[in-house]
Amino acid sequence: MKKITTILLLSLSAYSLQAQNFIQAYQNKVDKVSQANITANLQSFGSFGVKTTGSPENTNALNWLKSQYQSYGYNASQITEDTFTYGSNTSKNLIITKTGTLYPNIYVVICGHYDTVTGPGISDNGSGTSILLEAARILKDVPTDYSIKFIHFSGEEQGLVGSSHYVNNVVFQNSARQINLKVVFNIDQVGGKIGNVNNKINCESDQSGQATNNAASLAMTQQLASCTTLYSPLQPVMSNAYASDYIPFENKGDIITGFYETVRSNNEHTVNDTFANIDPTYVFNVGKASVGALQHFAGATTTLGTDDVLAENxxxxxxxxxxxxxxxxxxxxxxxxxxxxxxxxxxxxxxxxxxxxxxxxxxxxxxxxxxxxxxxxxxxxxxxxxxxxx
CATH class of the missing domain: 2.60.40.3080 (Immunoglobulin-like)
Structure with a gap:
């Protein structure tokens, strides 16, 4: 994904209205984010090579993703595919659904693409892919008010083909909305670069496109930034959304937000986008922020479980x-x-x-x-x- 970042100037008073309180139960789940798991996911993702949309490598990566979710305990009814064509190629989006307790028909979408071009794409977007997997593992049995959809899109690098197909054929059918969404939280290229000072993360809001959802996107992104401060060591930087899988949702009026690396590696779409060139600790820290924010967005339980009590801070x-x-x-x-x-x-x-x-x-x-x-x-x-x- 190619990114252009524009910093937004926000008043302190406007930001503070969206600030959240620290929740110990959320922190305890954040503490379950594993550097070993993140690293293993990144390396496994890289092992499939160049995962061009519709290629055998792309399909192999899809099957690996499915096997990961199955190992976490997600059953067949929770794992679905959305097939689309790109030219003469066929590829699939992978959707994993976790049902909420209070609002089962309203969904929080957390998404990222798994297709790559030129190189193995460890940052763009093995980083987002690995974080989605870790969040799904940790939150598998955590009750949430809203339902969650973990979505791995293909076809992003060819112009958001997979996410556009999903929005226009699943979320909407014949222009009629079929799925109600609370927010779309996209994670793309958060691998950083080894040797850089990777202590900040861009929190993206929609400030173009449809004006009707801009204010809501900004408010949601302010909440994302607050969760980042509460549950990770990273400093949030407010920026604009641009050219990733949340855009088809935004075009239909949905509320979007997202993460993108602040110091850009410029290795995306090249043979240099490898595990050796990213910062695994940065991905780990973005994972912490993501798990904290996802719990907030989905209304995860604030009750401490038995394992949480043992891990109390x-x-x-x-x-x-x-x-x-x-x-x-x-x-x-x-x-x-x-x-x-x-x-x-x-x-x-x-x-x-x-x-x-x-x-x-x-x-x-x-x-x-x-x-x-x-x-x-x-x-x-x-x-x-x-x-x-x-």
């Missing part, structure tokens, strides 16, 4: 005060925490302060508004919102 006992704060902010750590890092960011994800092992922070340089305080230890992290009021 001891940093939750932290005290950060006063709130609202003026010129000084106190960090009261739980017992036995001697080494920690404190970051203060604005609600656009811009890092403003960074301190190590400091329990009293001078906040006199911060203007009035809402901020995110993130405290990290070797094994855990916790985020809290604070207000500066002078």
């Amino acid at each position: 001891p940093l939750e006992a932290i005290k950060i005060y006063p709130n609202p704060a003026h010129d000084v902010l106190n960090i009261e750590m739980p017992k036995d925490y001697k080494h920690f890092n404190v970051e203060i960011s604005d609600m656009n994800g811009r890092l403003l302060m960074n301190a190590e092992n400091e329990k009293v922070l001078n906040t006199s340089s911060l203007v009035n508004g809402m901020y995110m305080v993130t405290v990290k230890s070797d094994k855990n992290s916790v985020a809290r919102k604070i207000i500066i009021e002078k």
Whole structure:
């Protein structure tokens, strides 16, 4: 996918209206994102070679995806295919459906394409593919208010052929809507590049096309950015949607959002888009943000399960005060925490302060508004919102 990024300037007050509260049950699921799984998925994806739409390699990748979902426990009724033609070639979109409890007929779509051109496409888009797989594995038995569709599109590189077919023949039939969607969350090219500073992620909203859904897309993307701050170490950067599989949905009036790497590798569509050239840790961190955001969008249960209780974050006992704060902010750590890092960011994800092992922070340089305080230890992290009021 070729990307053009335009930074959006958002007011702090508008952003803060969409901010979410930290939910421990969501964090516990985020903590299940496995670097080993992400890496294995990326390497398996690369092993199929160049997965041009309709090629045997493309079909092999599709069959591998299906086998992965089957290994997670998804049954035949949950795994469907959408067949389309491109020229003389035939290819398939893969759709996995997880039914919601309160709104089973309204869907959150999380999607990415699995076709590639020229090279194995580890970043474009093995990265998105691996994250979808990991999110589906983790959330398989987690109750959600809304239904979720995990969709792997083919034909993206030929002009969004697969996603256009799905929208025009499955979501809509004879121009009549068949599937009601809450949001379409697209993940494309989030592999980063080894050697780059990969600590930011573009959060994409629709600010062109149909004007009627632009405001809703921006609001949803602000929520995506907030989840990124809450559940990952990445800093969100607001940007515009462009030329990926969410566009056919947008053209029909649906609400879209998405992730795309901030520092562009420029390896897409070349033989250099290989595992050796991406940053697996970056994909892992985007995976954390994705699992946090997907739970938020789908209304995942906030009740801690038995395994969640065992994984409870001891940093939750932290005290950060006063709130609202003026010129000084106190960090009261739980017992036995001697080494920690404190970051203060604005609600656009811009890092403003960074301190190590400091329990009293001078906040006199911060203007009035809402901020995110993130405290990290070797094994855990916790985020809290604070207000500066002078």
